Amino acid sequence: MELSRRQFLKLCGGSAIALGVSDALLAQLVFALEKAVKGSPAVIWLQGSSCTGCSVSLLNTVHPSIKEVLLKIISLRFHPNVMAASGDLAIKAIEETAKAADFYLVVEGSIATKEDGLYNVIGERNERGITMVDWMRELGKSAAGVLAFGTCSAFGGIPAAKPNPTGAMGVKDFFAKEKIKTPVINVSGCPPHPDWMVGTLAHLLSYGMPKLDSDGRPVLFYGKNIHENCPFRGYYEEKKFAKYFGAEGCRYELGCKGPFAYSDCWSRRWNNGVNWCVQNAICLGCVESGFPDALAPMYVNE
Amino acid sequence: MARKIIVDPVTRIEGHLKIEVEVDGGKVVEARSTGTLWRGWEIILQGRDPRDASQIAQRICGVCPIAHGTASVKCLDDAFGVKPPTNGRLIRNLIFGSNFIQSHLLHFFHLTALDYVKGPEVAPFVPRYEGKDFYRLDQATNAEAVRRYLQALEMRNKAHQMLAIFGGHMPHTAGIVVGGATEIPTVDKVTSFLWRLRELQEFVDQVYLPTVYLVASAYKDYLGVGAGCKNFLSYGVFDLDDEGSQKLFPAGVCINGQPMPFDPAKIAEDVKYSWYKDETSGLHPSNGATVPDARKSNGYTWLKAPRYEGKPLEVGPLARVWMANPILSKHANAFLGLSPEKEVRFRDLGEAAFSVLGRHAARAEECSVIAHAMEKWLSELKIDERSSVTVKVPQEAKGMGLTDAPRGALGHWISIKGGKIANYQAVVPTTWNAGPRDDHGNLGPMEQALMGTQVSDPDNPIELVRVVRSFDPCLACAIHLIDGRAERQAIRVL
Numbered sequence: 001m002e003l004s005r006r007q008f009l010k011l012c013g014g015s016a017i018a019l020g021v022s023d024a025l026l027a028q029l030v031f032a033l034e035k036a037v038k039g040s041p042a043v044i045w046l047q048g049s050s051c052t053g054c055s056v057s058l059l060n061t062v063h064p065s066i067k068e069v070l071l072k073i074i075s076l077r078f079h080p081n082v083m084a085a086s087g088d089l090a091i092k093a094i095e096e097t098a099k100a101a102d103f104y105l106v107v108e109g110s111i112a113t114k115e116d117g118l119y120n121v122i123g124e125r126n127e128r129g130i131t132m133v134d135w136m137r138e139l140g141k142s143a144a145g146v147l148a149f150g151t152c153s154a155f156g157g158i159p160a161a162k163p164n165p166t167g168a169m170g171v172k173d174f175f176a177k178e179k180i181k182t183p184v185i186n187v188s189g190c191p192p193h194p195d196w197m198v199g200t201l202a203h204l205l206s207y208g209m210p211k212l213d214s215d216g217r218p219v220l221f222y223g224k225n226i227h228e229n230c231p232f233r234g235y236y237e238e239k240k241f242a243k244y245f246g247a248e249g250c251r252y253e254l255g256c257k258g259p260f261a262y263s264d265c266w267s268r269r270w271n272n273g274v275n276w277c278v279q280n281a282i283c284l285g286c287v288e289s290g291f292p293d294a295l296a297p298m299y300v301n302e
Numbered sequence: 303m304a305r306k307i308i309v310d311p312v313t314r315i316e317g318h319l320k321i322e323v324e325v326d327g328g329k330v331v332e333a334r335s336t337g338t339l340w341r342g343w344e345i346i347l348q349g350r351d352p353r354d355a356s357q358i359a360q361r362i363c364g365v366c367p368i369a370h371g372t373a374s375v376k377c378l379d380d381a382f383g384v385k386p387p388t389n390g391r392l393i394r395n396l397i398f399g400s401n402f403i404q405s406h407l408l409h410f411f412h413l414t415a416l417d418y419v420k421g422p423e424v425a426p427f428v429p430r431y432e433g434k435d436f437y438r439l440d441q442a443t444n445a446e447a448v449r450r451y452l453q454a455l456e457m458r459n460k461a462h463q464m465l466a467i468f469g470g471h472m473p474h475t476a477g478i479v480v481g482g483a484t485e486i487p488t489v490d491k492v493t494s495f496l497w498r499l500r501e502l503q504e505f506v507d508q509v510y511l512p513t514v515y516l517v518a519s520a521y522k523d524y525l526g527v528g529a530g531c532k533n534f535l536s537y538g539v540f541d542l543d544d545e546g547s548q549k550l551f552p553a554g555v556c557i558n559g560q561p562m563p564f565d566p567a568k569i570a571e572d573v574k575y576s577w578y579k580d581e582t583s584g585l586h587p588s589n590g591a592t593v594p595d596a597r598k599s600n601g602y603t604w605l606k607a608p609r610y611e612g613k614p615l616e617v618g619p620l621a622r623v624w625m626a627n628p629i630l631s632k633h634a635n636a637f638l639g640l641s642p643e644k645e646v647r648f649r650d651l652g653e654a655a656f657s658v659l660g661r662h663a664a665r666a667e668e669c670s671v672i673a674h675a676m677e678k679w680l681s682e683l684k685i686d687e688r689s690s691v692t693v694k695v696p697q698e699a700k701g702m703g704l705t706d707a708p709r710g711a712l713g714h715w716i717s718i719k720g721g722k723i724a725n726y727q728a729v730v731p732t733t734w735n736a737g738p739r740d741d742h743g744n745l746g747p748m749e750q751a752l753m754g755t756q757v758s759d760p761d762n763p764i765e766l767v768r769v770v771r772s773f774d775p776c777l778a779c780a781i782h783l784i785d786g787r788a789e790r791q792a793i794r795v796l
Contacts, residue, residue: 053364
């Protein structure tokens with residue numbers, strides 16, 4: 001892993017301010033990071049009941065760039081959208097990585113458990129399909145750790161929304177059911193911010209397990225309430241509410257779920273900082289374990 | 303003797319796809335395409351607030367969420383009986399255009415190029431299919447292509463940043479809603495969008511297009527590979543007026559090379575070779591039934607076989623560009639050995655257009671057309687004026703939203719009862735392209751394109767994935783939507 005001090009500072013910028021971490025402490029973290037990491041850890045990235053949005057969000061990382069993530073930070077042995085190999089050659093890449101070394105398992109999408117997992121098949125052996133459930137049993141046990149990227153993988157997400165036709169569930173619930181003890185970090189969001197994914201990876205590789213909240217997410221990124229820190233909060237106090245999209249005022253009456261959501265979107269902002277959901281429209285609360293059902297309907301606060 | 307080749311998973315596409323072919327005498331004589339993930343999205347949409355559909359539907363696909371968002375808000379506009387103001391139409395176009403650019407750059411440089419260009423000698427670029435003559439670029443050209451692969455990673459990221467100026471957040475935009483768009487245009491947003499757009503126009507014209515033709519000139523045989531069905535469909539995309547009567551790429555159908563007007567009533571979906579009950583075959587999507595029959599012995603996929611007057615139609619850039627028939631870039635002239643002054647249109651390519659390279663060229667050429675059209679839309683924005691109208695959820699209503707995704711014709715249908723979603727249906731591009739045989743045994747467009755393909759080494763079937771990837775398949779879209787009203791049923795995927 002070669003994450004330069006400057007890149008790491010940029011990556012941590014938003015959250016450092018949010019958490020009140022002093023610059024001096026941050027510099028210490030960076031030096032430790034540079035010393036601690038040697039070689040690129042092997043990563044297997046599986047997509048279960050997913051839409052590929054988390055992978056696309058990862059491609060949007062700016063500091064470090066995705067080029068550096070791919071070429072310097074991790075050794076991405078299997079990724080359905082990025083890897084050169086297809087078919088048996090791709091499946092062999094999973095099997096050899098799992099046999100040979102410590103590896104991290106990234107899971108994008110939830111795990112469809114009904115009908116013995118047949119709703120989701122990834123590759124085959126001897127003309128028999130290997131289900132996502134099979135892969136999770138096999139790789140879940142042997143992985144050094146699991147990064148559950150995205151709300152589907154963390155909590156089930158939309159595939160698990162009612163009536164949950166495929167028995168979809170997040171990694172932690174699946175592991176609890178299967179009695180698999182491998183540690184899991186949830187990096188929720190629909191999709192998660194690229195900084196949350198790369199930052200969690202950086203934390204894990206350099207300092208070990210980050211401090212997690214009660215939903216298994218790094219406090220570093222998910223520690224603060226959106227509404228309490230929202231730049232539109234002043235309008236709320238004055239009871240000035242936007243009546244239509246783009247109007248001046250707090251977005252609560254348009255359905256904004258900021259009061260129920262915990263993440264640093266309000267300071268980090270999205271897509272290289274050009275905008276974020278509340279400024280543009282409303283927060284959907286997509287980082288929360290209850291998304292989407294517990295936060296529905298989206299455009300109303302009842 | 304025929305030999306079976308299975309490619310599962312087909313990587314560097316969106317979603318979960320398996321390809322199975324039989325090869326005899328080095329040529330494909332049988333082809334089947336199978337989708338291997340089902341999520342039940344339409345069932346999940348039932349009973350929800352109709353306004354939420356545009357957010358939930360976007361999450362069908364993280365590569366083309368804007369396509370689903372656009373089809374969905376058009377469908378809701380129709381059901382709610384509202385018309386977005388000019389700013390709403392233009393901002394929707396700008397958001398969708400940004401996503402087209404992003405999607406096409408991603409497809410060519412990051413999903414497809416590694417079938418022609420050797421990546422760096424580290425994971426995830428190795429292992430790869432290896433064989434004689436697989437990677438034909440000389441060392442220096444290949445190195446330049448890899449540099450452009452990396453540069454394109456930054457450029458597609460910029461396209462998302464540009465999108466977020468009006469979209470708020472990407473993937474999955476906050477910025478399009480029933481009744482219009484959410485951002486009110488201001489001078490700073492327009493300016494900030496424009497500079498990014500100019501940079502992307504330059505990249506498309508000076509890097510994307512020439513790279514496509516550079517690769518094409520080393521693989522000219524692929525002008526004769528992967529023809530497909532040569533029949534096309536587009537629902538049209540990018541409204542040029544508030545009534546939606548004029549579009550940048552017009553709606554249309556083209557049978558055996560002949561353009562004709564599009565009549566949605568002529569669509570029917572066959573299921574003889576899909577895992578659904580035979581008696582549901584041949585129905586129009588608006589009254590279609592979806593009753594799974596997982597143990598049906600001749601079924602081999604969860605995709606249905608949509609047909610137009612009984613014919614398979616290809617959708618996507620090749621369909622749009624064949625029908626719109628724009629003047630091609632000067633890079634095309636150079637590739638064809640013609641003087642830069644000569645005006646060459648897409649259909650001048652003739653039969654060679656129906657090919658793997660024809661699809662890549664069509665995609666790149668339309669990307670440039672869109673990138674330049676966006677600048678005009680940006681200039682038409684009415685500064686500081688609202689982009690949406692206020693809407694009220696109807697108690698009972700029906701709506702239809704038709705558009706073209708980067709990958710082709712996309713339609714959403716909604717039925718609202720008691721102010722909630724009673725039914726939601728979508729027919730998506732990859733169902734048209736990657737669907738199976740119909741009841742009469744006619745192969746789907748992608749299956750047809752695979753037929754006759756030469757496979758030099760069954761253990762490294764690079765020719766097959768080159769054909770498949772030229773369609774830019776998106777299985778998350780195709781599979782999650784086909785099972786609208788089905789109750790939970792026992793299923794068998796393989």
